[in-house]
Each structure stands twice: as structure tokens, then as C-alpha cells.
Amino acid sequence: MAPLVFDIRHIQLLRKWGICGVLSGTLPTAAQQNVFLSVPLRLMLEDVLWLHHNNLADVKIIRQGGDKIMTGITRERGAKLSKLVEDRLNKSFEYQRKFKKDEHIEKLKKIGKINDETTAEELEQLNKSNNNDHLIESSLFIDIADTSMILEDINIESDGLSYDYIRDLLFKQYRQAGKMQTYFLYKALRDQGYVLSPGGRFGGKFIAYPGDPLRFHSHLTIQDAIDYHNEPIDLISMISGARLGTTVKKLWVIGGVEEQTNETHFFSVEWAGFG
Structure with missing residues (x-):
């Protein structure tokens, strides 16, 4: 899912x-x-x-599979959807043609090919000689909608x-039961103002940014939550994670949640001896 x-x-x-x-x-x-x-x-x-x-x-x-959703569309509804898509596509083409023609006219004015006194017949003749209409048609693109009209018809x-x-x-x-602790790590970092993204590229569950990723580099690589009181920490993973974190300039972070108090604790590891 x-x-x-x-x-x-x-x-x-x-x-x-x-x-x-x-x-x-x-x-x-x-x-x-x-x-x-x-x-x-x-x-x-x-x-x-x-x-x-x-x-x-x-x-x-959405419990229905895509095949069931498609087979559930009636012929009348399918025809209506097809007409809606065709109308929307034609409107998009009309807008594109007008925009490109207006843009072309402005370019012709700038280079002195036409002026405000140029008649529509002269402009049409100029377009034919330059094969401009054909160029405009070949440059039209299909605007793909980012919302679904089909999902409106099904019971969600x-x-x-x-x-x-x-x-x-x-x-x-989740592979194991009790993985809600990882969500509590996520929530604790969000409460501190971090923005989180998938951390698979850097060997972690999450990577954490101090703000919008378009403005900041990520600072932390967070692992899945562990029961650090009872669960052993694999030293090989700690060493490799800390070395990777140092190489990519990130802290390697592990954490867990106290079962009785639900308090979240974090521990950061760095590889010393470089630089």
C-alpha cells in the first residue's frame, strides 16, 4: 500500500x-x-x-483493484468521460494556439516584419509563407490532468x-509487531521542527532536514526504533553507519521509546579520527 x-x-x-x-x-x-x-x-x-x-x-x-474499477464503468458513463476528456483537450489546444500565435505576432513586430497597420490578410499570407500554422500544430502538447474523474464514481x-x-x-x-515506536521517533523529530524524508540512500529509515529540503542539506540519518535497554546494538552496523554518516556529513542516529512513559530518546554516533 x-x-x-x-x-x-x-x-x-x-x-x-x-x-x-x-x-x-x-x-x-x-x-x-x-x-x-x-x-x-x-x-x-x-x-x-x-x-x-x-x-x-x-x-x-480504495479497496477495489484497478481492473474492478474499470469494469464497473458503464458504457454511458464511459462515453461521458470520453466527451469530457475530448472537450478539455480541445480547450487546451485552443489556448495553446492563441498563445503561440500572439507570441509569434509580438516577435514579428520586434523584428519589423509587421506593424499595427498590417492587415489580417497580409498576416495570414505571411504565416502561410513561413509555414507557421504547421509549426504551431506540431508544437501542441497534451496536458495530462493530475486528478481522476473515475475515482469520483467509486465508493471510497x-x-x-x-x-x-x-x-x-x-x-x-511492517515486518515486525510493535513498529509504532518508529513512528514515535518520527513524531518527536517533527515536533522539533525537522522535515523527514526516506533515508534509504544513506543507510537509514529517515533523513532529517532542519527545514525545507530546497533550502537545507539533511543533518541526520535516523535508524528504526530499538529497545535500547534490552536489544543489542550491532557494532558492525554502528561502525559502518557512523563512517557513512561522517562521509556524507550527517549524524548517525538511533533511538527508542520508553514503554511506561512514552518518552523518546535519541543517541547520535560519529566516526572520530577523520580530518
Whole structure:
């Protein structure tokens, strides 16, 4: 289950709340090149749980598979959707043609080919001689919508689902039971003003930025929560993590949650002896 956001306005709003996600459109296997990607925005499960916990977003669960959704569309509804898409595409083409023609006219005025006294017939003749209409048609692009008209027709469950139910559903993909402690680490860092992103590139669960990732480099590489009172810490992982963190100028951080008090504790490790 991957939480996805398709609406650009929602993505802008999420960024104001410190949730940046990873753009995954067209190149999902090269998510590190997110400057070149588009919607949908893929969120971490912790992002969704934090939003739900703070009443900032509704969690909508789509239980139907894509094949069932498509087969459930009636012929009449399919024809209506097709007409809507065609009308929207034609309006987009009309806007593009007008914009490009106006832009071309301004360029012709700047180079002195035409002026305010040029007639429509003279301008049309000039366009034909330059094959301008053909060039405009070949440059038109199809504007892909970032919202779905199909999802409006299906029954999406959202209301009446308890926080515990949503939590269990979101985290059922975790390999071990009791992984809510990792969310508490996430929440504690968010409460301190950090912006978190997936940390797989740097050998961690999260990487933490002191602000918007467009303005700051990440400072921390956070691991999954552990029971540091009883669970042993693998020294090889600690050494390799600390050395990697020093190389990429990040602190290697482990943490855990006290079961009785729910207090969160963090420990940072650096590799000494370099530089």
C-alpha cells in the first residue's frame, strides 16, 4: 500500500506542513532524480499517520483493484468521460494556439516584419509563407490532468474509521509487531521542527532536514526504533553507519521509546579520527 497524492494544490499544502514526499511520476525506480519527476507524490506511511493523528487530512481507502474499477464503468458513463476528456483537450489546444500565435505576432513586430497597420490578410499570407500554422500544430502538447474523474464514481471508505483501525492498516506492512515506536521517533523529530524524508540512500529509515529540503542539506540519518535497554546494538552496523554518516556529513542516529512513559530518546554516533 503506497500513499499517493495527485493534486498539485494538496502537494503545496503538504509542503507548508513540512511534508515533502517523493515525486514518482514516470520514473518510479529513479526517485532520487525527483527534480525531473511529476505527480503522484509518494508519502511515507509515517507522514500519513502524522497527518491523520493531527486532523490535517482524511485517509481514504480504495479497496477495489484497478481492473474492478474499470469494469464497473458503464458504457454511458464511459462515453461521458470520453466527451469530457475530448472537450478539455480541445480547450487546451485552443489556448495553446492563441498563445503561440500572439507570441509569434509580438516577435514579428520586434523584428519589423509587421506593424499595427498590417492587415489580417497580409498576416495570414505571411504565416502561410513561413509555414507557421504547421509549426504551431506540431508544437501542441497534451496536458495530462493530475486528478481522476473515475475515482469520483467509486465508493471510497473514509468516515467512521477509528484512529486505531487506520493505524493498524497503515502499518500492517511492517515486518515486525510493535513498529509504532518508529513512528514515535518520527513524531518527536517533527515536533522539533525537522522535515523527514526516506533515508534509504544513506543507510537509514529517515533523513532529517532542519527545514525545507530546497533550502537545507539533511543533518541526520535516523535508524528504526530499538529497545535500547534490552536489544543489542550491532557494532558492525554502528561502525559502518557512523563512517557513512561522517562521509556524507550527517549524524548517525538511533533511538527508542520508553514503554511506561512514552518518552523518546535519541543517541547520535560519529566516526572520530577523520580530518
